[in-house]
Amino acid sequence: MAHPDRFLLAGVMGWPVMHSRSPLLHNYWFKRHELAGTYVPLAIRPEGLAAALRALHPLGFAGCNLTIPHKQQAMTIVDEMDAVAKSIGAISCVVVKRDGSLAGSNNDCYGFIHNIKQEQPGWRADAGPIVVIGAGGGSRAVCYGLLQEGAREIRLLNRTFARAKGIANEFGGPIKTLPWESRHDALDGAAMVVNATSQGMSGQPALDIHLGKLPKTALAADIIYTPLETPFLGAARQRGNRAVNGLGMLLHQGRPAWKAWFGIEPEVTPELRSLVERSLA
Numbered sequence: 001m002a003h004p005d006r007f008l009l010a011g012v013m014g015w016p017v018m019h020s021r022s023p024l025l026h027n028y029w030f031k032r033h034e035l036a037g038t039y040v041p042l043a044i045r046p047e048g049l050a051a052a053l054r055a056l057h058p059l060g061f062a063g064c065n066l067t068i069p070h071k072q073q074a075m076t077i078v079d080e081m082d083a084v085a086k087s088i089g090a091i092s093c094v095v096v097k098r099d100g101s102l103a104g105s106n107n108d109c110y111g112f113i114h115n116i117k118q119e120q121p122g123w124r125a126d127a128g129p130i131v132v133i134g135a136g137g138g139s140r141a142v143c144y145g146l147l148q149e150g151a152r153e154i155r156l157l158n159r160t161f162a163r164a165k166g167i168a169n170e171f172g173g174p175i176k177t178l179p180w181e182s183r184h185d186a187l188d189g190a191a192m193v194v195n196a197t198s199q200g201m202s203g204q205p206a207l208d209i210h211l212g213k214l215p216k217t218a219l220a221a222d223i224i225y226t227p228l229e230t231p232f233l234g235a236a237r238q239r240g241n242r243a244v245n246g247l248g249m250l251l252h253q254g255r256p257a258w259k260a261w262f263g264i265e266p267e268v269t270p271e272l273r274s275l276v277e278r279s280l281a
């Protein structure tokens with residue numbers, strides 16, 4: 001729980017890390033909740049991760065987030081992991097427990113689902129087939145979250161088929177893997193399509209997909225937030241589909257972290273969204 005005499009500390013470990021918008025997000029919440037505390041970017045080389053994580057407790061940190069390239073390596077360092085982190089195969093958040101031990105969790109799927117729910121009230125995962133494109137770490141969080149929400153059919157496509165098959169085999173349930181060449185046709189009758197590849201990110205080519213078969217009623221979501229509107233989302237919006245970008249996924253994943261670190265559930269307000277959007281502009 002937050003304590004009035006304590007200076008609250010958390011941060012994000014990455015390499016590189018200075019591009020991270022997490023300090024902006026978390027420091028907004030310190031201000032909004034009128035708490036004495038700070039959230040800092042921590043540039044940690046992969047070979048220094050174990051020492052850095054073990055230093056959190058003596059330094060008085062409540063915990064930290066992890067970004068590239070630390071999310072998998074941290075699994076070999078923490079003392080315990082929750083079921084979500086184990087299933088997704090990555091740790092996005094570390095909590096320092098009272099005795100100094102480290103607990104790892106993954107809040108990316110919470111972030112994805114709660115962003116969709118906030119942006120599209122009334123959205124249901126069981127409304128119809130969902131097409132997920134990509135099979136990296138982001139896709140694992142998306143698929144896990146959609147299954148938890150009761151998705152009845154997930155059509156999973158990835159350039160490297162074996163990676164998609166790996167997710168389907170591990171997660172089980174209603175995930176159908178389809179070959180990459182069928183991605184345009186896979187949109188037929190879908191209620192939702194998610195871009196969980198890195199295609200469309202600043203500096204990367206657009207995702208190669210034709211939206212002709214996507215029903216106009218379908219929701220298009222991207223987990224990318226640089227740029228805020230990827231070519232995929234722009235094309236979907238132009239033809240009349242509802243579109244949700246990836247920024248809210250980042251913002252919402254911070255909420256369970258705060259709950260675990262400081263005992264507070266902060267809100268993703270329109271003011272916070274526009275603050276982070278302005279920093280990305």
Ligand SMILES: NC(=O)c1ccc[n+]([C@@H]2O[C@H](COP(=O)([O-])OP(=O)(O)OC[C@H]3O[C@@H](n4cnc5c(N)ncnc54)[C@H](OP(=O)(O)O)[C@@H]3O)[C@@H](O)[C@H]2O)c1
Nearest residue numbers: 134135136137138139159160163197198201223246249250
């Ligand atoms: N909003 C958020 O909070 C959030 C959270 C996590 C990730 N993200 C974003 O999501 C994106 C993916 O991240 P990640 O961690 O999942 O990355 P990752 O594990 O490296 O996976 C990358 C995915 O993109 C696919 N891909 C790469 N190049 C491609 C190409 N030329 N054509 C088709 N597919 C291609 C890969 O397919 P192969 O398997 O064939 O290589 C793989 O499915 C990044 O832009 C990241 O910033 C956002």
